[in-house]
Amino acid sequence: MALTGIQIYKLLPKTNCGECGVPTCLAFAMNLAAGKAELSACPYVTEDAKAELTEASAPPIRVVEIGAGTKKLKIGGETVLFRHEKTFVNAPGIAVLVTDEMGNEEVAGRIDRFKRLEYERIGLTLRADLVAIKSVSGDAGRFEALISKAKNETDAGIILMTEDPCVMETGLKVCGDRRPLIYAATRENIEGMATLTKKYKCPLVVKGKDLDEVAELTKKLTDDGLKDLVIDSGARSIRNAFEDQIVVRRGAIQKKYRPLGFPTIVLPCEMTDDLMQETLIASVFVAKYGGIILLSDLQGHSLFPLLLARMNIYTDPQRPMATSPGIYEIGGPNEDSPVLVTCNFSLTYFIVSGEIEASRVPAWLLVADTEGLSVLTAWAAGKFVGDAVGISLKKCGIMEKVRHKKVIIPGYAAAISGDLEEELGDWEVMVGPRDAAHIPAYLKEWSA
Amino acid sequence: MSKIICSAAIRGAHKIVQRAEAEYQAAMEKWGPDQEIGFPNTAYYLPIIYGILGIGVKKLKDAKDVLDRCRSLLPDMVAEHVWLPYLAPALEAGMATFFAEEIIEAIRYLESPDYYTRTEGPADGNIWLGAADDVILRKRGVEFVDGTAPGFAAILGAPPTKEIAVQLAQELQEKNLYVFMCSDHEGRKMSELLVEEGVQIGWPTRLVSFGPEYTAAVFAMGFATRVAMSFGGIKPGDFTGNLIYNKDRVFAFAMPLGTVTDEWYANAAGAINWSFPTIADTPIPEILPTGICTYEHVVSNVPYDQLVSKAIEVRGLKVTVSEVPVPVSFGPAFEGERVRKDDLYLECGGPKSQAVEWVTTRDMDEVEDGKIELFGPDVDDVEEGSRLPLAIVCEFAGRKMEEDFEPILERQIHHFVNHTQGLMHIGQRDITWIRMSKAGRAKGLKLKHIGSVLHAKFHQEFGAIFDKVQIKLYTEQEKVRESVEEAKRSYEYRDARIEGMTDETTEMFYSCTLCQSFAPSHVCIISPERTGLCGAYNWMDCKASYEINATGPNQPVEKGECLDPKLGQWKGCNEFIYKASRGAIDHYSLYSLMHDPMTACGCFECVAAVLPICNGVMTVDRDYAGMTPCGMKFTTLAGTIGGGLSTPGFMGHSKYNITQKKWISADGGIKRLVWMPKSLKEEIGHRLKESSERVGIPELLDMIADETVGISEEEILPFLEEKGHPALSMDPILE
């Protein structure tokens, strides 16, 4: 059972020194309880307290970091089986595979797409995270060359794939400073891989023929002092891999079974030859507990949906996603186009902008800052009220962009129309439909 | 039950059964036992016999058993000197009546195939439609289920004049009821009167002329019986199921117009089995005690202009109003509409005149539903820019109406008036302020329309908790003044009543799970002394909400055995919380911040937090954006404790709750309160003062720090020490 904020507070120095970054020990304790702070931020905590807190706060699934610098990827650290219970914390890393048997062009294409395919969405940058470099030939030189190329061309995290410790060491010499993920230790090579892992201080994948073997190997490695492990259950059929992911997650969370308390890696690239199908398989493991998902290739048409799936599943269900406030042009509006206003709850924004687009009526959409709340909630919380919306309208510059003086507000916010008119002076406030689906019909009728 | 009625019903039943037996005998001789009989195009045979007894009468010989059953059901004739019988024998006689009448009508179909039209409306000069076939049953029965036609009036006989006939029919149509007509009074028949007046009759107009004889009443009862089988999944022969279905779902009643014969009594007694009461225009004995029917069984001597409303009341039928009858637009889109000085035509209340709105409860017979009266000048009687005083008095009556609903209904007036285009409403109670715009007036809006709006909307949204409402509007100064006085007494009484309620004396708390869409494990328990943490729902609101919508988010929670009176934990509450949070939370305290506090959704008005150094508690409301002594702003606190968690040391609550006796009472109550924002202190100041006096520290208000004293524990502690705040000398808040 995790400690409550008050229980943690009792173990802290209670000095309210503020050196941890928040003003009080109580606030710091609440952050610790929520997993939003690290105990190391407190310079004055006693050793005894530290021991007690570390034990109590260790997540059932270890957080493993791969890579270095700004592109460092964190996986694991999950505490629930279903996202609505709290939230899924660390989104799975998406990796693309290059091998030393691919032609130069194939490799270059993959690395190029890896770098290029990047999408902005409600303030987030969506992209793949890792390049997996696999030695198929067993030739250390070719492996080394490929790693150098990848390392020079991207600053992404790297997965090194070979079960030969000698070849692996060649690779680690090249990119060990980037804290690559070593793939993989098996029953056969475990000593060699363990040695390398210690030497280069990198995370390590443990691959077994089944979960029993995995658990046996991770136990051995943790006894040996290695903690940053990642699990490959060895399953390559979708059904078995799916089941293994669930067993690992449940074992760690429900049973606190430490040998399985690590993030996982899944390999859709080894489950099919068809990229469409492969990407779809990947989405299964986005939903069901994959830590790293390794793909044979990335294409715009395949990566984008997968990234959306990952964004959706890993959204904090208790915190609405927000679009950045401001004025949005839809369909090339001009000075006679209608002006609509809505909240910055991202779902509302998507739906409203989608419907405006579907109407084919060019329009201006003002997204007011409602702290990510929906129209009704924001209205109830006093964040979508006449003066606030009025000020946004005045500040965003729309008044200089249109000739008319009309603004359309959401039907659910009809109550603010009077206040808003007062705030805006000679502008006319029109009450739009309640349901976004009726926006197209409304706009087609609208005239300035 | 009235002995006279019972005797008559039993007499009537004997006559009818005898008649059926005689006709049956004759038919057997003429057609033979294997002759097929039945009503046209139906899978339900003779439906009452099939539904109640489970016997499918296909051939003449099948009716034999049924007639034997009639005989065995028939009680002996009632002798003069016997005080009995009571209800049961009469009901059985009524049942036998219907079986016998179905056989009589089936033989009629055999003997005179063209007696009834077998169509949806009159055909070839014949107005008698006879039994509804299954196509009509399906099509029309759907309306009984979905409420577009709540039920029917079975009219026997006829009123004295054509005018009354037309008026009755129209009134029943307006209530969306079907009118099933049969029999005659002194040769006059309702259907014929209507036809003579040019009224279109038939299934499409819901004026159904079943047959000229009293026996055609079985077509109405058979229809009801088939609805239960067809739509209620009631099996043939499951008579209890069938009768209960009809009681709960088919709002029908018998309306004998004219001299009530023994045969009519027999039919009326039969209908009581289906819980259909009888409303008569003649002075027959009444059966007022309730039992089988929802309310009274027989109500008599009702004037024609009150027949329909009386029938509706006695059968417990709810009025539906689909349109808001005003000459301007109506809807939530107009809620924010302003009527400014330049647009103003008429103003009531506000700074310069008096206005009041008041909801009160009256007896059933004191209220005529839909009656709207204006005493004094209306808008057309005054100049542009005028002022009038105004009193809006809404008088409610209903068998489920409680005085506790008054404030809830009263608060709606604000919304309903505001939803009317051209009207602006501000304030409530005796500080009401209404403005009507020139544009509204130009469209024909009158003050009296406020009454129409309220009547329609009250029925639409709150029809579940009352039956009738009439509205009186006063615009004469003296009358308004009187209303204000009366309303004020009522407000005081209400306030005192709410204040006086305690958790100890209330067995039923209410839940609120409105917020589970974003806080899945959150369950609010709302007791009289712990109002909802959002501030929007108190115990009374939840109670009303449950009455209005029994499957909604506010459910009654029997608090059950008290597990800890100090912390405020009850067995029933905990069980409910466990279930409603779907296993996520198994208990919490209503009165504690430190020990298993209530979960918080995110909608709370305030967050209270422990301040360990000050040995006290602070609270901060949503409107205060600054830093607080616990080191977290409101938004940070909200993010930390929201989402359906129980977080010891922190608690969401409403502003009002702070001054309720049970607020964190397990932790020391209001004496623990050491810090709150200045604006909040001012907002609830007068109530806070009363609470301070209640706990014996009248100067407590001045001891509570705010942001002008400091926004950290270190800053406020000296202040608390200087003032001698009681929290400092209480038990350690952190154990």
Next chain:
Amino acid sequence: MSFEIPTISYNGVIRQITVGKEPNCVTVGGESCYPFYLFEGAMPHLPRIAMEVYDAPPEDWPQAALEPFADVVHDPAAWAQKCVGSYGAEMIALQLASTDPNAQDTPAEKAVEVTKKVAAAINVPLIVWGSGNLEKDKEVLRMISERCAEETLLLGPVEEGSYKALGAASLAYQHTIAASTPIDVNLAKQLNILLGNLGVPDDRIIIDPTVGALGYGLEFCYSVMERDRMAALTQEDERLQFPIVCNLGKEVWKIKETRLSEEEAPLLGDPLKRGVLLEAMTALLFLLAGGDIVIMRHPDAIQLVRGLMNELMGEGV
């Protein structure tokens, strides 16, 4: 295994609901475990994919979605036949989009006519979906319910505002109904209670949780469906033990990203494959959350999802 697989104590089962009339009916539901958790329970019926057919030629579909049906969009019956004949559709979902008063406002009589034609043209169960306009749906679906009494349809959406009218129609004419509520467990439960109170038998109710597309609110519906299933299977919440239908095709193909050409958005790649994958992924995620019937549009997307479902069911292991 050296440790025991931690199990969930399931104590409920999803009701089995049969849609359509003999011999062309299909049965869905019956699950005794979370979706595809076959190591600890059973899914006696594979989820079904229904293919969309529209009552009027679509005006604003992206080319990728239109192309497979370009030859049949003017004839709903032929369209439905093509879905069944060429693409192996297991169910057809007739979307009465044109009845929307904000669209063509096609009268109810016309909708009845189309429904009859489509029903006559196919030998698989038919889903009939209204425009979502409450008042119009009441009128249209009610009339269809009555006039197409001989078909056993799945009618949706049945909402809180229309449940009496449409529930009664279901009672009278034995149609199954999709009880539709806006993304909320409690509302879903409440509507099911209300339908029960009205007398609609439990074997005629399917839950429509209201769904959004990938990237457009999918996560809300995904979690609500997971919670529906959790309540139904592990918390004895008897009023949620119904199969779930997800009407997602129309949601996916209206989002911006299914409409952009490769020239407009080079990073989004091939529009056909992109659209297909967006739809397939949306469907698959809903199946993982508890969907029993998914209503889809593109044949390629359907084929992908079907293939993956078979893999998850373990065929071919």
